[in-house]
Amino acid sequence: MKQPVFPMRPLIALPFAMALLTPQAAFAQDIAADSGDTAWMMLCAMLVLLAALPGVALRLAGAASVRNALSAVAGNMGVAASVSLAWAMAGYSLVYAAGDAWLGGIGNLMLAHLAALRDGMTVPESAFVLFQMSLALFAACLAGGAVVGRGRAGWLTLFAPLWLLLVYVPIAHWTWGGGWLANVGVMDFAGGLVVHVCAGFSALSLGLIAGKRAPGKTDAHAPLLGMAGGALIWLGSAGSIGGWALGATDDAATAILNGHFAACAGALGWIALDRLLGGRATATGAVAGALAGIAAGAASAALVGAGGAMLIGAVAAAICRGIGGVPGRLTDDPARIFVLHGIGGVAGVLLLPVFVLPVLGGVGFESGIGLGGALLSQAIGVIVVALWSMAGTAIAAFLISMALPLRASPEDEENGLDAALHGEQAWDFR
Structure with a gap:
């Protein structure tokens, strides 16, 4: 007789059931970066590099005389190259590696031991590192532009990495790397203080050290180039502001909108003042107002409402337009870096606490922080960054000048610095 087979089925299934009921070791799941946020950060870095390399270079070339335009671009390229390498060797580590309130550590020298995922981020x-390098490079290119028309391109190439380590790195760590300025409540969303104020006051110090250009060598030869460079800086500011949201988020879109509104209000405000005070608006004035608005809006881009961003840009442009001629009596700054970025940045940093109030459309303060305390913190930040930038720039300039003079020879200045760039001594390391 045929034996039934169904009684054996439970016995066969028993080992499988026991295996399923036995606790299993979980498979480790690697936390992966968000591809959208990563692509956004890389795009923002490229936009900032666009502002730094062709943007600042064209602005300086347009502000220089016709025989110094090539030298201005060459110096800009030398600064970009040397600062990028210095950032990889030590700059990033000294800003963001674990350290103390004054300076970061050495854990990431030469970009060693980078994490697969930045702590607290999705990138x-x-x-x-790439995004932060672009900001440092942009600040260095702005600062170096103060000596266009009389500074050696080779001197700038050597000066820029030392400036990065002595000036930019400490300020960035104090503000963004968990340093002591952040601990006293200084707010800077996207570089109004760290980038614009730092670069602007460094440019003032460098211009005072270099002295003014020779008489007859101070005319801007191509305002159109300067306007094109300013437009590229305007475009690139979307990267510096939007990238600080650290992802493709609503904060990024809000920050870019507010930064753009500040630039637009600054441009129109400058034009209006030109018309009221001088009788005629100028195209270069519109670009200057936009740059002042960009510098002012950087500190608060994602922290204020649209109306607050517009007012910040307009007020900063009015301040820069009002005092624009005063620094010109002290220093030769053809691209007006100190006025537009330094003073514009100061205005934005100090206006931030007012327009961050919820009643004016801002996000408000953290618990325990009031308007008076915030204003005091911002003032401390401005004073410290301005003084450190000027002093550190002077020290770096003195050290490099011991090996190579800052100013070109009187003969080269008379003939134009571009003449030397056609020969073998392009950067004139003599």
């Missing part, structure tokens, strides 16, 4: 640390 690889390498993408964060």
Whole structure:
């Protein structure tokens, strides 16, 4: 007789059931970076590099005389190259590696030991390094522009990495790297203080050290180039502001909108003042107002409402327009870096606490912080950054000048610095 087979089925299934009921070791799941946020950070870095390399270079070339335009671009390229390498060797580590309230550590020298994912973010640390490098490079290119028409391109190439380590790195760590300025409540969303105020006051110090250009060598030869460079800086500011949201988020879109509104209000405000005070508006004035608005709006881009961003840009442009001629009596700054970025940045940093109030459309303060305390913190930040930038720039300039003079020879200045760039001594390391 045929034996039934169904009684054996439970016995066969028993080992499988026991295996399923036995606790299993979980498979480790690697936390991966968000591809959208990573792509956003890389795009923002490229926009900032666009502002730094062709943007600042064209602005300086347009502000220089016809025989110094090539030298201005060459110096800009030398600064960009040397600062990028210095950032990789030590700059990033000294800003963001674990350290103390005054300076970061050495854990990431030569970009060693970068994490697969930056702490608290959805992007690889390498993408964060790239974005931060673009900001440092932009600030250095702005600061170096103060000596266009009389400074050696080779001197700038050597000066820029030392400036990065002595000036930019400490300020960035104090503000963004968990340093003591952040601990006293200084707010700077996207570089109004760290980038614009730092670069602007460094430019003032460098211009005072270099002295004014020779008589007859001070005319801007191509305002159109300067306007094109300013437009590229305007475009690139979307990267510096939007990138600080650290992802493709609503904060990024809000920050870019507010930064753009500040630039637009600054441009129109400058034109209006030109018309009221001088009788005629100028195209270069519109670009100047936009740059002042960009510098002012950087500190508060994601922290204020649209109306607050517009008012910040307009007020900063009015301040820069009103005092624009005063620094010109002290220093030769053809691209007006100190006025537009330095003074514009100061205005934005100090206006931030007012327009961050919820009643004016801002996000408000953290618990325990009031308007008076915030204003005091911002004032401390401005004073410290301005003084440190000027002093550190002077020290770096003195050290480099011991090996190579800052100013070109009187003969080269008379003939134009571009003449030397056609020969073998392009950067004139003599």
